[in-house]
């Protein structure tokens with residue numbers, strides 16, 4: 248794939264320099280362009296078809312008797328109403344589409360209820376064609392399962408990206424909005440092509456300059472909104488809760504203060520005047536030193552509702568993050584458990600939030616670790632809109648220097664049965680709104696892109712961005728299908744390359760987990776930047792992320808019987824499962840229990856032997872990734888080969904560092920030798 252810039256939209260098959268003539272009959276498009284998103288859809292389709300087939304494409308208002316592709320909005324296009332049966336059309340919802348092939352006319356019809364649906368339908372068709380797939384059997388309706396499918400940029404205006412591992416920001420530099428509009432548009436296109444429909448363009452940690460995106464920089468923001476609008480993506484801003492003071496010169500940011508409320512109403516009015524379809528505000532408040540309502544003796548509902556009222560007249564929403572915990576904890580204090588914090592803070596507020604507030608909840612109770620249980624807050628507030636937050640950026644999963652395909656992890660989270668309404672209440676059904684029937688819901692995730700030519704630093708990390716979008720659209724897709732789709736579009740389907748990349752992706756999370764933190768205990772990383780092993784890096788810090796390893800054992804007792812009581816935040820079936828050593832799954836053992844090194848896992852191994860074995864095996868498997876990749880050299884474009892090879896080389900070395908640090912630490916603590924007598928220092 249060359250430098251990787253076109254990602255999964257290359258539309259040229261790397262495995263057969265030849266164009267795909269089989270699709271030439273479809274190089275006629277009929278559409279009556281009604282708005283800019285529809286224009287985008289038509290442009291994407293004609294450019295895509297030209298790239299795929301090598302034929303010129305013509306666009307007209309009708310197809311007549313010719314074969315080709317018909318695009319139209321139901322009720323507005325007679326041709327589409329004739330091509331797609333009313334019953335089928337009736338099952339297409341907002342942003343959905345029907346796509347079908349008519350064998351008699353040799354026409355492909357894409358019909359939708361709105362132009363966004365057409366755009367998604369076009370990308371669907373292009374995905375099939377670019378992979379050389381069969382269009383003659385097309386006959387389906389697709390509706391997005393989640394209404395909000397959002398990306399959070401953690402970009403700062405100085406050009407840095409918080410937890411960014413792929414260069415600098417494409418949105419800002421030198422405390423200004425960057426004027427690289429083409430790049431931003433190319434990003435919008437990538438996002439829309441996998442189903443994303445919302446973006447917050449600045450870091451949730453909003454500092455002084457970024458606060459002014461709401462005011463001084465509004466003309467620039469308006470320009471960015473216009474770029475994303477073409478791709479049916481709504482723009483949101485992260486706001487600084489203390490803006491009425493920092494920007495407005497008020498003496499307080501108290502949500503009950505009338506001048507504060509007025510300040511926000513005016514601020515919202517100005518934003519909506521400039522950007523009538525503005526999405527709303529994303530807020531990190533009273534978290535990690537950010538200001539919030541606590542200062543004034545108010546709670547999160549007071550704070551969120553004040554903002555919600557300000558955007559309500561325009562149909563805007565407030566997305567309020569639940570990543571709230573005490574980051575100045577005393578490590579000596581064994582009664583405070585960071586894992587409990589989100590639930591303890593928010594659950595009592597259920598029913599108090601306005602209906603245009605959405606709580607954004609991280610998938611796990613701690614912080615995007617390689618392994619965590621599912622946050623018990625998800626689904627626990629039936630009268631409140633909720634959305635789930637994932638992190639595509641690999642902060643704790645190798646920082647895009649190690650390969651770690653995260654879709655399998657996300658799938659586990661989405662499929663997790665909360666038992667909140669008896670058996671069969673998985674996270675995905677809560678997040679999509681079906682369980683509680685709440686109006687606003689969906690997915691958010693921290694982006695993994697930056698100014699690097701290939702967007703994500705590690706070329707294989709593109710699969711995570713793509714996979715996130717596809718999963719937000721339809722959480723039923725499997726990690727395997729998504730991986731295959733991405734590989735086909737990015738590298739083609741030639742063997743053995745295809746299978747090799749597939750195996751690398753599908754094994755990568757397990758490999759990464761095996762040489763890093765064991766059995767769900769988390770952290771053990773270097774403070775601040777979070778890259779690389781440091782077993783006690785956070786052990787005596789105020790951040791609440793401890794493992795309590797001593798000479799006898801390791802792990803956090805979060806049971807209700809003898810520990811922090813965190814297990815009682817789950818519905819009974821899950822509480823029982825985690826509470827008891829007999830049923831707690833091995834991979835989460837140390838998250839929930841403090842056990843001796845000699846404790847036997849369900850696997851039959853002792854904890855200490857498990858640590859040794861996984862670390863030796865994990866580092867070895869990391870080394871093999873490089874070896875298999877090297878064998879693919881002939882089949883790959885040199886640039887793409889190099890890029891991944893360099894990272895795999897670093898991973899292989901760094902995995903050894905992890906192995907030796909972790910093994911040595913636990914060997915010195917426990918004094919128990921490895922059964923196999925391998926080298927531990």
Ligand code: GCW
Nearest residue numbers: 401409410451452531570614
């Ligand atoms: O994962 C942690 C990160 C912080 C981040 C915070 C959050 C944006 O280390 O860099 O801040 O989470 O999610 O707010």
